[in-house]
Amino acid sequence: MALTGRAALLALLGTLAVLFAPRPALAVAAVALLLAALVAIDLALAAGVRPLRLHRAGDRLVRLGETATVELIVENPGPRRARGLLRDAWPPSAGANPRRFVLDVPPGERRRLVTTLTPSRRGDREAVTVTVRTLGPLGIAGRQGSHSVPWSVRVLPPFLSRKHLPAKLSRLRELEGRHPSMIRGQGTEFDSLREYVVGDDVRSIDWRATARRHDVVVRTWRPERDRRVLIVLDTGRTSAGRVGTAPIPLAGELPRNRNVPGGAGIAPGWPRLDWSMDAALLLAALASRAGDRVDFMAHDRAVRAWVSGAGRTDLLATLVNTMAPIEAELIEADSAGMVSAVLSRAKRRCLVVVLTDLNPASLEEGLLPVLPQLSSRHLVLLAAVSDPQVAAMEAGRGTAELVYDAAAAERHSAERRRITARLRRQGVEVVDAAPEQIAPALADAYLALKAAGRL
């Protein structure tokens, strides 16, 4: 049951009647009785909420930053016209609009209400509940009730780095050569035989085939294919830190007027995890086009997600779907567990791309001691997102405070350089780039490895 402003207005008019009535006490009672009677009549004549039938239709998937529409179909099987208000409740970060609808469904008919969702963070957004308030003919009181109409919209990572994909693909084609290469070198494998044309390197003539075909035949080569790439996403505490500026504002931003030394008014960007996902998607897109098999694993203290054996066409779709609900956990990542999970899953040699942070403390405790087990069997590439805020602090000069900030930032960078050098000595490739550059930098590193035939 619910009352409207009209009930209060009627009571207010009743005040006038009480003021001028000869027997005011009686008038108060009379007004109350009258109001109660009107409310009872309205309640009795309002359409029932319970018999309403509601269905949903619409989008199930949306990329972060885009807008999805979800329809709610309200069917009124009852004998009375359902007039009133309807609220389709979604979690705040789903960005539902409008928040409430004016409902008017004649008996036996149905109406379609469209909610647009503009989510402000990744993950699954579940519809909470639909609440309907139907008013009686007088509009004084109404019935109210809720329906559970389950629906879920999965918000996918935006994959903003896909703008880099054409450039990297053309680099790949260059490398691959639409024209098969004549040069046999590292990182190439036998492609096909074709007839000799003038200008071909005589060293590439396949004499055995020439003998069979009564024609001079040369071998052609192409970059190696069908290598394996395993992308490992660290979802531990270090990936929760926010860096850069968010291209799409995420839910849960801090107010902008924070008094932070050297960074006053800087809004927190995206978590490292989201930048890493972006880079992982670009790498996966590139590697699958290059003919390599891409597997994916998310790990902190346990395996959070595992994608293996996805075909070339549905690899990206599977990946974004898998990544969507992953959030950084506020626990220390278990590197030994990660290494053993990789070793048990990847039987053949592959390129293991670990997306984590170059945090000296956690790397020295966690990854470095167990790294030899991994790098002895696989090629390891460690990609980390650096913090542009630290770079900005490094440049601070002029006042003592800014110089102290710069010194702290320098010290942080020196530690990163030291750990990077240690990793490189162990034969690990390291990519350390700013948030906006991490995806292309990782793609470049992959292409360089491929060109060098180290996969």
Next chain:
Amino acid sequence: MSSPTGLAPVNVPGTGESRPTSPTAGSLWRGGRGALLAALLVVLVAVGGVLLSGGQDPGRPLDPESTALTGSRGMAQLLRANGVRVVRVTSVTEAVTAAEGAQSAGGSTLLIGDTSFLDEEEVERLAAAPADRLVVGDQPYLTLLAPGVNPGPAVRTRSREPGCSLPAAVKAGSAYLGGTTFTTPFGGVGCYPANGSPSLISYADEGRTVTVVGDGQFMSNLRLAEDGNAALATNLAGARPTLVWLVAPETPSESGAAPQSVYDLIPPAVGWAVVQLGVVVVLLALWQGRRLGPVVTERLPVVVRAAETVEGRARLYRARRARDRAVSALRTGFVDRVIPRLGLPATATPDAVVGAIVERTGQPAAYVGSALYGQAPADEAGLIAVAAYLDMLERQVRES
């Protein structure tokens, strides 16, 4: 690129079918009847308790109708049993009328326990009434009621011996007295002395016996049964066939026309209109307070900027003025960046680094050496200067 919206639907829950979640009247009754029963039980126990305990007397001291511990109903009963007519009055006019009425029937005793509600003129009329007076305690206008008796120092009330020849006191024996001591007027008898001053005075004034006691507790229901309290009380108050007992009225404003309050001028309809306005407010609250559906909560990810650890270290440097650590961090960063440009190995000695920089930039070797490997700056101006000099060196190395 395949568009994510063109994908096959993932295995997410939700079929899109609706299910009412609001409670029905039946489920509300089933869920709430236990609580309702408990509430009803509490109300019943409370009402029963109040009804069984009966009305509690607020307790007016020295009131012949009060059954509280400080009241004096016991004494009034005792007097009536002894054949004394006890007349309870609440105004001077009644008291004087009662006293005059009893004049022909052997006279009366006027018991005055509280004169704080009387004015001077009323006290004079009281003093002029044809009756013996029994004044309790140090009352206002004591000089009018008992001329010649002056209050002395206050003493503790306790059981005391009569210590005098007053028959009423001698017969009663020890009694619970004290309170105020008095000076004995000429011809009077002082009894129950405390520290040498009597707390009970009896003397004759214009043919009437005036008795003043320092404290009335010996007449209360609580003390009446102790010592000779009951005897003393009946001896003092029951000396005449009639006892006129003056107590303060329930509502003191009794004399004259009470001043009219502002509220009396407002017509009664306004009061009821205010009640009606209260109803309006309640309805408004019900209208605005009814939420359309539940409050939706959400578990949000943590928001922590990655640079906070670096900022924290910077604050520590600032707080401790750690110039040595700051300058060493700046120097390390400078050397790490400059060494590859100079074509030196990472293991280059300080002399080799300084030499190479001097060669490239033409800066004095002493300056470069002290900026790179010298003492930590003595003050913050020195720190700023070293930072600026390193910047300049780095720019020159890069541009040369």
